[in-house]
Amino acid sequence: MKPRLGPELHQLLHASAEKAAAAGEPDREALAALRASGLLATAVPRAHGGEGGDATEINRVTAEIAAADPSLAIIAFQHFAVSARISEWGTEEQKRALLPRLADGSVLAASSWSELGAGAAKQNLSSTGERRSDGGWVLRGAKTFTTGAAVADLYLVLVSTGGSVAGEQAVYGAAGQTFFLVAADNPGLVPDLGLNLAGMRGSATGLVTLDDCVVSDGDRLGPEGHAASIIAGVRESGATLGAVSAGIAQAAFDLALAHAGARGLLELATVRHRLVDLATRLETVRAAVERAGARTAADPGLATLHSKLYATSAAEEICLDVARMLGSAGYRAAGSADRLLADARGVGLMGPTNDLCRELVALSWTA
Secondary structure, eight states: OOOSSOHHHHHHHHHHHHHHHHHSSOOHHHHHHHHHSSGGGTTSOGGGTSOOOOHHHHHHHHHHHHHHOHHHHHHHHHHHHHHHHHHHHOOHHHHHHHHHHHHHTSSOEEEEOOOTTSTTTTOSOOOEEEEOTTSOEEEEEEEEEETTTTTOSEEEEEEEOOSOOTTOOOSSSOTTEEEEEEETTOTTEEEEOOOOOSSOTTSOOEEEEEEEEEEOGGGEESSTTBHHHHHHHHGGGOOOTHHHHHHHHHHHHHHHHHHHHHTTGGGSHHHHHHHHHHHHHHHHHHHHHHHHHHTOSSSHHHHHHHHHHHHHHHHHHHHHHHHHHHGGGGOSTTOHHHHHHHHHHHHHTSSSOHHHHHHHHHHTTTO
């Protein structure tokens, strides 16, 4: 398949990854180029100006971006996820107003679900949504590990709106939780890039404070109290964070191959065989991600979980092996090998975290 990233954009994003690692914030020029590239239309239906890409295409585009700049790939993946949720659960008015702008990149979307003390399964949220007498809502609380904080134009925020919901049982999210679409220019939404991450330093992952954030009922996404049902459908889609890991693993392998070629090491059978072993693991990562996106497994949701688990673990191992191969040549501040290793480690901590993925898979055996 023809790559979706042209050589100029790939080069720009690759350079931005190094800059962001040093600065601890996104490269604005690269982010602007990504927004203008047309790639953000991938998950938006054609009827609303998008490309109508399925999970296979979402995973492919995500992996290509990640091979150049993993941090921007995470931002793009979250944008795709929010676009898909609006396509699935949005009102006709929300779709008309938001999807064309999500497709052309004039609106960049982010997810704001996590918070301290809520646990990986997001079942103990302290952030709240309280209905006002005029039918609107006031959102209060603090969210953390929001990718795209301070650069997104639209946030999909998860809060507790109280009460139990009949028939609503969940292992990720909880009954009585609701999603809201909150614009970045809402004065009650305050982003903060205070998190100083070891990896994914250009992902703008930070905090979001909801300070008496007033929204209308028209900003609610999906039924009140039924966010868990929306969350449950996410992994069934086949779009997987494993695609980010696949891109990182590809970048690490390319680095090792270039290093060996530049130093004449490909003449050594031992080096060639180490590279072949890396390439084989990379191919297996790709296969797991492609299987998830194709949704050909008997249980597509489980395949998505397995793809995240395997791809993140394998990518981290590949990056570590590459760092060892480069030796002192890769052991420098802001070096590509160590940066990729730190980025790879971060994907396993993103929701659903790898430990939560394991729990969700294990629960399927007793369900």
